[in-house]
Amino acid sequence: MTIGDDFAIDALAGFLPLSARDRLAETLTAAEIDTLTHLAKAGTGPHSLRALASDLGYLEAWARASTGAPLAWPMSEATVLRFIAHHLFDAAERERNPEHGMPAAVAAMLRADGRLRTEGPHAPATVRRRLALWSSLHRWRGLEGPFASPSVRNALRLAVRAADRPRARKSRSAITRDVLDRLLATCGRGTALDVRDRALLLLAFGSGGRRRSEIATLEVDDLENLEPVPADPNAPSGDKLPVMAIRLRRTKTASADAGESALVVGRPVEALRAWLAFAKIAAGPVFRPIDKWGNIGAAALDPQSVNAMIKSRCAAAGLDPREFSAHGLRSGYLTEAARAGVPLQEAMQQSRHRSVQQAARYYKEGDIARGRAARLG
Structure with a gap:
């Protein structure tokens, strides 16, 4: 521009x-x-x-x-x-x-x-x-x-x-669980950037593959701690996992007054709480810019910075940054849901896709090849 x-x-x-x-x-x-x-x-x-x-x-x-x-x-x-x-x-x-x-x-x-x-x-x-x-x-x-x-x-x-031009994907490759773990492995030094990026990656993925704009505009008031749930559903009296509801503001598919939210359980909640405590954030934007000296800003992180961060983490993890973008978290979540056998409709409740056709496109060809539908011949 x-x-x-x-x-x-x-x-x-x-x-x-x-x-x-x-x-x-x-x-x-x-x-x-x-x-x-x-x-x-x-x-x-x-x-x-x-x-x-x-x-x-x-x-x-x-x-x-x-x-x-x-x-x-x-x-x-x-x-x-x-x-x-x-x-x-x-x-x-x-x-x-x-x-x-x-x-x-x-x-x-x-x-x-x-x-x-x-x-x-x-x-x-x-x-x-x-x-x-x-x-x-x-x-x-x-x-x-x-x-x-x-x-x-x-x-x-x-x-x-x-x-006759096929529609290009926003991210050439999906950030599936294995890729996500490689990115998280680069966040282990304990710096402000590491703590923030770990929380952002886990939260964006675990909440259904949130768009970068949704993550960047997240505020503390959008977070609600809920009752912990059993780590093992078959052992309700055993260990518990933390649960948090994230209120979704205006998105591509919903208005701000729609009252929609996504739930995150376990690791994403723990990482987010660690970031808020590290940065001493009690109000305002959750994710904020950090300068080269480690100073944490007061404004919200720019959505473009989410994309730049993911590419930087890919490079640090030995992955080709050209293959991945922030949208890879969204496609990766649905791809991982397909691998885990989660029904598409259930995955869509978390990702907040409105169109079955749109969501199904993220069930990547490699995962279809492992299933039965492509083997009927």
């Missing part, structure tokens, strides 16, 4: 973009508009706003590079079709015909602006996302865009089909 995207973030404040303020100025006070805009920003979330602003910045840069003018409102059907042709071209045909797809001059301008990083066609999901934002911007301005026209819809459908 560039400096120019800072303004775009204000323009993407949910249902009150800047273009709507003029229409509302005669009926709402400036304070009321500011209040609603603030709520819209808070409801969307800073990371989502940055992503949307980045997409808007790309659309603006592409329009100037390809047409010599800024985005027009409403946008013409021909320009939207041009956007599809520039981004969902056939890479093999491009080898034979250099004029196929995005013109070299347009690509050069976008690269010089820091907007274009890929050499080939864009992922269909990226193109769809940017077209959806473009369409939303038209609606916010009270305009009818060309995005639902038969020609645009048909061009997009056929271009995606021609691309």
Whole structure:
């Protein structure tokens, strides 16, 4: 994202973009508009706003590079079709015909602006996302865009089909229990980073493979200690394991007022309590940045730092950091559940997936190969 995207973030404040303020100025006070805009920003979330602003910045840069003018409102059907042709071209045909797809001059301008990083066609999901934002911007301005026209819809459908590009995984490899144990083995020096990262890894995995944004925004008020449970369900009077409920804030699949939570038992609870005691955290963010001198900050850990931490731990464990990301904890949890014979529906109650189809994708091919379904022939 560039400096120019800072303004775009204000323009993407949910249902009150800047273009709507003029229409509302005669009926709402400036304070009321500011209040609603603030709520819209808070409801969307800073990371989502940055992503949307980045997409808007790309659309603006592409329009100037390809047409010599800024985005027009409403946008013409021909320009939207041009956007599809520039981004969902056939890479093999491009080898034979250099004029196929995005013109070299347009690509050069976008690269010089820091907007274009890929050499080939864009992922269909990226193109769809940017077209959806473009369409939303038209609606916010009270305009009818060309995005639902038969020609645009048909061009997009056929271009995606021609691309025949499988959806890339957010993490090439799942962080299953064996991988997790290797990462945890790098957290044994007792430093602030080690204590924090051990707690974060165990909590993210044990609570169902929580997303990095959910872990980074976790606060002490979201934690609730519950009654311990027997370590052996068949021996209720024996050793007990600690239990904690984690309240889930706004996620991709639930709003903040949904009242959802995930339970963690045993090691994750012990590691989390050890971190809170080590860092003397009694309120506010649970996971916080730590500088190179070991000083613990007061703000919440940035979600990107979760990803960077996992890659750093992978390198320390002798694993290829390119193979793993924070999302590997989520896919790894469901993969491990499949290995342990946990029914998919039960695993989904912990991971909070809404779609069976989506959750089932994380039951990796290697685990399917060990099962009976692939051996019926």
